[in-house]
Amino acid sequence: MTNKNRFFDAFAPKEEIKKEKPSALFVSKYVNGHYQKIASLENDLMRVPTPEEFFFLQSDAAFNAFTFIPFVAKAHPIKELHASTYSISRKVIEALVEMHDKGMIEQVTLLISDSMIKRNPVTIDYLMSVCASRANFKALYAWSHAKVCLIRTHDFHFVIEGSGNWSENAYYEQYVFGNSKGLYDFRMELFTNSNLKKY
Numbered sequence: 001m002t003n004k005n006r007f008f009d010a011f012a013p014k015e016e017i018k019k020e021k022p023s024a025l026f027v028s029k030y031v032n033g034h035y036q037k038i039a040s041l042e043n044d045l046m047r048v049p050t051p052e053e054f055f056f057l058q059s060d061a062a063f064n065a066f067t068f069i070p071f072v073a074k075a076h077p078i079k080e081l082h083a084s085t086y087s088i089s090r091k092v093i094e095a096l097v098e099m100h101d102k103g104m105i106e107q108v109t110l111l112i113s114d115s116m117i118k119r120n121p122v123t124i125d126y127l128m129s130v131c132a133s134r135a136n137f138k139a140l141y142a143w144s145h146a147k148v149c150l151i152r153t154h155d156f157h158f159v160i161e162g163s164g165n166w167s168e169n170a171y172y173e174q175y176v177f178g179n180s181k182g183l184y185d186f187r188m189e190l191f192t193n194s195n196l197k198k199y
Contacts, residue, residue, distance in 0.1 A: 041071045045177075048072060048158065054178040057162075059171070065149060065164035066092045068177065073104045076153040082191050084111035084146040088166040090123045097130055100137060107136040111190060114141040114197050142194045148187050157184035 039060055048071075049055055065085065072078065081096075088110065099105045110127070117124050131137050147165060151158040162175030 041067050045071070048075070048156070049177060049179040051156070051179050051181075054176055054180070057175045057177060059164070059173045059175070064092075064166060064173075065147060065160065065162065065175070066095070066166045068149065068158075068160045068175075069096070069105075069151070070099070072151055072153070072158060073099060076156060077103070078105040078151055078153055080107045080109075080150070080152040081105050082109045082111070082148075082150040082188065083166065084144060084148045084190055085166045086113045086145050086147065087116060087120075088112060088123065088127075090126055092166045093123070093127055093130060097134075097137070100134065107138075109138045109140065109191060111140045111142060111144060111146070111194065111196075113144050115143075117141065140191065140194075141197045143197075144190070144194060146190055148190060150184055150187055150191075152184070157181040159183045159187055161187070 045055070045057070065083075069078070069081065078099075096105070096108055100108055112124075112127075127139050131139050147161060147163065149158075149160040151160070156179050159178045159180060160175060162173055164173040164175065
């Protein structure tokens with residue numbers, strides 16, 4: 001890819017994410033949450049959640065749901081990425097392809113609203129050509145409005161969900177960024193038990 005991706009520069013050198021202990025806001029680790037308004041993941045979020053920790057985030061500047069992917073990948077190589085979205089832009093697909101081809105993400109599975117086949121056939125055709133050329137890149141379609149991203153690394157099971165799509169029109173959005181195998185397994189049912197359609 002020759003053009004610079006305007007969503008992020010995933011390959012620029014960054015400082016390592018600070019590893020901190022979870023907050024002692026609550027005694028039970030299952031209720032350990034943090035609330036934060038952020039304009040930039042890179043500048044405002046200093047670390048990923050620890051196991052059974054959840055960040056409740058509200059964006060007040062333009063970044064989208066995809067922005068979490070390079071944020072995690074710079075410190076934790078991604079073994080599996082599953083994401084469901086109503087809309088996805090070609091630029092986001094190109095960025096995922098680049099990260100996959102550079103070994104930052106081993107497997108990618110996208111679950112996209114089947115309405116996008118008619119709404120944006122050019123982007124869908126491009127996505128299907130990507131899937132045809134890469135064995136570890138898959139696209140699924142269903143009548144879905146779910147916005148969930150599951151990231152499995154060697155040590156963690158991250159779940160990102162909220163109002164943001166993987167398109168270019170995000171501004172005020174809310175997200176939950178958690179690290180929980182139980183929630184990960186529960187949300188994985190979207191990708192295994194949905195009424196999937198073929199393109």
